[in-house]
Amino acid sequence: MTGRLLTSLSLQAACLLLVPLAVAQNVRIVQTNSQSEVISLIDPASQSVVAEITGIPVNHGAAAAPDGSRLYFSSEAKFTLDVVDGSSLQIIREIPLSGRPNNITIGKDGRHVYVGIMQDPGGIDVIDTGRGGEKVRHIDTGSRVHNPYVTPDGKYLVAGTFGGSNNLVVYDIDTEQLAFALYPPRDDTDLEGVRPMAFETNPDGSTRRMFVQLSDFHGFTVVDFARQQEVSRILLPELPESARDPGPYNRAPAHGIGVAPDQRTLWVCSRMNGHVYAYSLPDLSYLGSVKVGSHPDWLTFSPDSRFVYVANGHSDDISVVDIQGMSEVRRLKTGQAPKRNITVVLP
Amino acid sequence: MMLAIMSWMPAHGFAAEPTDSGTPSYVPGIELPAGEGRALLLAACTRCHDLRGLSAYKGYWNREQWQSMVATMVKNGALLDTRQMALVSEYLTSHFGRDRP
Numbered sequence: 001m002t003g004r005l006l007t008s009l010s011l012q013a014a015c016l017l018l019v020p021l022a023v024a025q026n027v028r029i030v031q032t033n034s035q036s037e038v039i040s041l042i043d044p045a046s047q048s049v050v051a052e053i054t055g056i057p058v059n060h061g062a063a064a065a066p067d068g069s070r071l072y073f074s075s076e077a078k079f080t081l082d083v084v085d086g087s088s089l090q091i092i093r094e095i096p097l098s099g100r101p102n103n104i105t106i107g108k109d110g111r112h113v114y115v116g117i118m119q120d121p122g123g124i125d126v127i128d129t130g131r132g133g134e135k136v137r138h139i140d141t142g143s144r145v146h147n148p149y150v151t152p153d154g155k156y157l158v159a160g161t162f163g164g165s166n167n168l169v170v171y172d173i174d175t176e177q178l179a180f181a182l183y184p185p186r187d188d189t190d191l192e193g194v195r196p197m198a199f200e201t202n203p204d205g206s207t208r209r210m211f212v213q214l215s216d217f218h219g220f221t222v223v224d225f226a227r228q229q230e231v232s233r234i235l236l237p238e239l240p241e242s243a244r245d246p247g248p249y250n251r252a253p254a255h256g257i258g259v260a261p262d263q264r265t266l267w268v269c270s271r272m273n274g275h276v277y278a279y280s281l282p283d284l285s286y287l288g289s290v291k292v293g294s295h296p297d298w299l300t301f302s303p304d305s306r307f308v309y310v311a312n313g314h315s316d317d318i319s320v321v322d323i324q325g326m327s328e329v330r331r332l333k334t335g336q337a338p339k340r341n342i343t344v345v346l347p
Numbered sequence: 348m349m350l351a352i353m354s355w356m357p358a359h360g361f362a363a364e365p366t367d368s369g370t371p372s373y374v375p376g377i378e379l380p381a382g383e384g385r386a387l388l389l390a391a392c393t394r395c396h397d398l399r400g401l402s403a404y405k406g407y408w409n410r411e412q413w414q415s416m417v418a419t420m421v422k423n424g425a426l427l428d429t430r431q432m433a434l435v436s437e438y439l440t441s442h443f444g445r446d447r448p
Contacts, residue, residue: 034400035399035400035402035403036403037403057403057404057407058400058403058404076404077403077404077407077408078407100412119415189422190419190422190423191423248395250395250423336399336400336403337399337400
């Protein structure tokens with residue numbers, strides 16, 4: 001009993017320590033809302049929406065400078081990359097893009113933002129964040145780019161695309177030359193391609209494996225980064241048909257995937273089943289699932305790996321999932337059609 | 348129509364409801380103004396998603412951009428012939444098109 005009490009007190013003390021730390025660090029979950037001009041900011045200390053950024057219609061991708069001084073959002077309505085001041089949360093610049101954007105990412109050093117262009121002929125716009133920001137280059141991927149990523153070590157730019165000769169392309173970030181490519185299209189339809197992906201690292205920070213979602217595949221593939229090849233495929237457990245969302249899912253029954261910051265778990269969204277599924281790392285053992293809102297689309301984590309925040313695209317909310325407890329602990333109302341989200345530390 | 352709307356409309360906030368033919372259909376979720384092309388838009392697009400996202404685009408896209416979007420959605424499975432695509436594009440341009448230089 002005493003032991004339990006002490007444990008309880010220790011946990012409470014730990015929580016008390018964690019809350020001020022989170023507040024002091026000004027951690028925010030930045031949640032885009034793809035059918036509105038509003039972006040929701042969630043404070044993981046209170047698990048509530050505490051602020052909004054407005055004026056970015058059909059906001060799609062989100063990225064943050066390493067020091068949190070600038071936030072970047074792509075707008076599918078304006079065809080721009082909007083730069084937002086991390087303190088005032090006001091738009092300070094709108095950078096014209098070469099076409100309708102989808103998701104974005106930022107280099108580890110914060111010098112460049114990479115914007116996936118979904119409109120033909122596609123490619124990636126490279127934005128120099130210095131001097132306020134301007135488009136300086138365009139990488140011709142030969143495909144429409146849905147989700148670009150920078151590997152956690154900052155050395156490679158990776159993109160999941162549609163319509164390419166290969167729909168997963170990996171570029172050396174310094175030379176912007178193609179390092180390798182995978183996944184030739186299985187058919188010539190518009191939505192055949194590579195969807196979201198996540199990265200697992202080696203102890204030295206280099207990329208060990210990529211976990212990749214594909215069109216029409218209710219699960220994910222495992223790509224050995226050094227060998228530059230797929231090594232396995234994992235299907236998500238399915239619920240009875242009566243319990244499934246009737247769809248359609250834009251040919252992405254599983255959309256949204258992430259590795260927790262502590263590298264101990266992999267989380268995978270299922271639009272079809274309205275659940276997130278958890279796997280242990282590195283062994284990829286199935287841990288279980290948590291029911292969330294309708295059409296979970298994307299996810300991000302609290303920096304301490306205690307919570308995963310799941311954007312539910314059809315129910316206009318975000319599920320806060322306790323990773324250790326494997327349960328949804330809060331459902332927060334967001335704007336219309338929440339999708340991409342990121343975790344940032346603001347100034 | 349719409350996957351780009353896959354990126355926009357892909358977020359249907361309303362549940363699909365089976366029609367008499369068994370094909371799922373989404374509640375539009377928006378009051379669309381009257382006009383030629385409205386019925387086609389409703390019939391073609393709500394097979395896959397609701398139309399709430401349209402309001403977020405209002406005032407931003409020109410005719411060419413709406414035509415491009417309609418063409419993309421037809422590639423994605425929207426059942427519109429060439430004449431119908433033109434009608435839907437015109438409807439979207441008229442009621443949700445660019446209202447700024």
